[in-house]
Amino acid sequence: MEGMSQVARFSIYSLDLVTLELRRKGQRCALQEQSARVLAVLLSPPGDLVTRERLREELWPDTAYFDYEHAINKAISQIRKALGDDSRSCRFIETVPRQGYRFCGDAHMDAAASVERTVEPISMKVLSGTEHSVPARLVVAEAVPVEGTEVSVGATSAWKRYAFLSVAICVLVLIGLFAARHIWRSRAAVSPESPLILGMLPFETESDAAKAIAENLRFDLSDSLGQVPGLQVRAAHSFTTAPRDNASMRSLASTAGLDVILLGRLEVNGTNCLLHFEVVRAKDNSHIADLSFVGNVNQLHSLRDRVQYAVYTTLGGKPGTLQHIQQRTANPEAYEAYLDGRHYLQARTDDSLNHAMDRFQHAAALDPKFASAYAGMANVYLIFADRGEIPNGFDMAQRLANKALSIDQSSAQAHAILGCTAQSRGWDSVTAERELRLAVDLDSGEAVYHIWLATLLSIQGKADESLQQIALAESDDPFxxxxxxxxxxxxxxxxxxxxxxxxxxxxxxxxxxxxxxxDQLAWAFWYSHRYSDAIAEWQRMAQLSNDADRLALEAAGEQAFSKGGATAYAKVRLAALNTKSGHNYHDKTIEQAEWNVYAEQPGRALEILSAMVQEHDPAAITMAVDPAFVSLHTDGRFLDLLQRVGLPNVVPIESKRTSR
Known part of the structure; x- marks a missing residue:
């Protein structure tokens, strides 16, 4: 019977061993029956060697099937494609040479009915037609009442009455593969088969107590809602940084392809809090429902779970089916410490990162099964390692990310960190790409994972694919x-x-x-040979930073440029780098090599690059595509360095120039 189906669960996937339905995050995946049967054999039980002869006996016991070897190869290939696996660096299906195959991932069996088959993707029905074509009260009536939640219906114009909270811009400094360098997708029309695209605006607040927790709570709610089958959250960062007027908000909703917008108001009085949402249809700003949640600031984890459930059911999800979607922690003190850690992590200063590590460690001590706390610690180590401040930072980041995944295989953050460490620590592009693609699959609405994958593909010379990922990031967070x-x-x-x-x-x-x-615009001018514009923009950067040393450097550089051109300016920059004058951020080794090229000292540039490779400097992985090194592309010593790092052959100089 269907109710007694046995289900194998691994990572974000599940396979019903009776119906042979493969599901990813609760939604059915296309996999031919023959291939699903092969996967079922590999999972019975997982970890055992399954010979090709056993597969033949299981699948074709009474048939003189003359070409079962080809059929097995095709089935394994289809399984790997469905699971996003790679035979070169397998996560699920391992090939045992001359013997057979083994399922090498972590899997467990459920004897109960498949949870995924009862989790309904969110329906588009509340968004179809004209305003109120589907009465909001009827949609809400499907929901199972949640303690402390009130749901009401009104017709207030959402944009006109929402007062936007003025929030200081919190910019996530990019980490991982591209931090050592100077660092459109057209969405298809939404259909009932497509996920709902949701955006959550910064909460309206009045008291300092509410403002202190508002943004961290909003980001965590966005993460939580992003785990719901059929729902994708976009533009979390863009809403923080975009202009606050109604026209800009409507433009952002349109650009990000949003279907639903949550307008929130957070009130805190002592230990009591009230979180109110208006759920709005993005295309015409029409009202869908009001959701109100009364809680305690010491129980924010409970508030988050109630919001997740109420939004899911309000938008047409089936009641009673979210209990098995990943939860984080039931410990309120651990959750509060985790939110504090996220707050400190955003600043990216050495002091704030140490505070973040302390809070994440405290959260993990209070709840050793809190996967996000370990992922947070891994993130801190990754930043320090990328800056060269902790010798074993990449090892620690990798260890903690794996710890997070041992608790929760669906942690997109942990997979992304493993991808970054694989490339930076081991120059292992195969594993890095696999992990980053899995992070993107797990949380496709998070722009930063598209950015990291785009950067990896870029340094591999996969320009078209990297530009596609950047287009997805722009679509997810356009501001x-x-x-x-x-x-x-x-x-x-x-x-x-x-x-x-x-x-x-x-x-x-x-x-x-x-x-x-x-600084970014200045480098863009420089790479485009608009040297005067670049120097002027660097001068503006120094003024913005109120950096007297850098202003003096640029003044000297401008004078040198007026007499000797770009080469003379490059020598001024080199001299400043050697004395560390006018430069106040971390690793400058790759920049020294770049300015040596521009100063017409290619031999010295190659010496620096060789030392970087010898020392396994993470920044060395950008050599093949760095515009500064185009003149080295025909130098055998440079090509040898690329081979040692495992980078692809560079695009011929003529092709590069043509593409410009």
């Missing part, structure tokens, strides 16, 4: 400056100067007083 920082990096590596200038210009447009944005 978030780091998206355009990464986009300019990827465009520069692809030799697409006009696109690079446009992306760097967009970054400055969004954050005109951010020194890093000015």
């Amino acid at each position: 978030w400056p780091p998206v355009y920082q990464a986009a300019a990096f990827v465009a520069a590596n692809a030799g697409k100067n006009q696109l690079m200038l446009a992306d760097a210009g967009k970054m400055v447009e969004l954050t005109p007083r951010w020194p890093i944005a000015a």
Whole structure:
């Protein structure tokens, strides 16, 4: 009977061993029956060697099947494609040479009915037709009442009455593979088979107590809602940084392809809190429902779970089916410590990162099964390792990410960190790409995972694929400056100067007083041979930073440029790098090599790059596509360095210049 189906669960997948239905995050995946039968054999039980002869006996016991070898190969290939697996660096299906196959992932069996088969993807019915074509009260009536939750219906104009909270911009400094360098998708029409795209605006607040927790709670709610089958959360960062007027909000909703918008108001009085949402249809700003949640600031984890459930059922999800979707912690003190850690992590200063580590460690001590706390610690170690401040940082980041995955295999953050450490620590692009693609699959609405994957593909020379991932990031968070920082990096590596200038210009447009944005635009000007514009933008960057040393450096550089051109300016920059004058951020080794090239000292540049390879410097992985090194592309010593790092052959100089 269907109710007694046995289900094998692994990572974000499940296979019903009776019906042979393969599901990913609760939604059915296409897999031919023959291939599903092979997967079922490999999972019975997982970890055992299954010979090719056993597969023949299981699948064709009474048939003189003359070409079962080809059929098995085809089935294994289809399984790997469905699971996003790779035979070169397997996560699920391991090939045992000359013997057979083994399921090498962590899997467990459920004797009960398949939870995934009861989790209904969210329906589009509340969004179809004209305003109130589906009465909100009828949709809400499907929900199982949740303690402390009130649901009401009104017809108030959402945009006109929502007062936006003025929040300081919290920009996530890009980490991982591209931090050592200077760093559109057209969405198909939404159909009932497509996920609902949701955006959550910054909460309206009044008291300091509410403001202190509002943004961290909003981001965690966004993560939580992103785990719901059939729902994708976008533009979490863009809503923080975009202009607050109604026209800009409508433009953002349209650009991000949002179907639903949550307008929130958070009130805190002592230990009591009230979180109110208006659920709005994005295409015409019409009202769907009001959701109110009364709780305690010491029980925010409970509030998060109630919001997740109420939003899911309000938008047409089936009541009573979310109990097996990943939960985080039931310990309120651990959850509070985790939110504090996220808050400190955003600042990215050494002091704030140490505070973040302390809070994540405290959360894990209070709840040793809190996967997100371990992922948070891994993130901190990754940042420190990328800066070269902790010798074993990559090892620690990898260990903690694996610890998070041992608790929860669906942690997109942990998979992404494993991808970054694989490339930076081991120059293992196969594992890095696999892990980052899995992170994107797990949380496709999170722009940062598209950015990391785009960066990896870019340094591998896969320009078209990297630009596609950047387009997805822009679609997910169209007003978030780091998206355009990464986009300019990827465009520069692809030799697409006009696109690079446009992306760097967009970054400055969004954050005109951010020194890093000015630095990015200056590099875009320099790579485009607009040297005077580059020097002027670096001067503006120094003014924004109120950096007297850098202002003096640029003044000397401008004078040198007026007499000796770009080569003379490059020598001034080199001298400053050697004395550390006018440079106040971390690793500058790769930049020394770049300025040596521009100073017409290629031999010295190659010596620096060789030392970076010898020391396994993470920044060495950008060599093949760095625009500064185009003149080295025919040098045998440079090509030898690329081979040692495992980087692809560079695009011929003529092709690079043509693409510009």
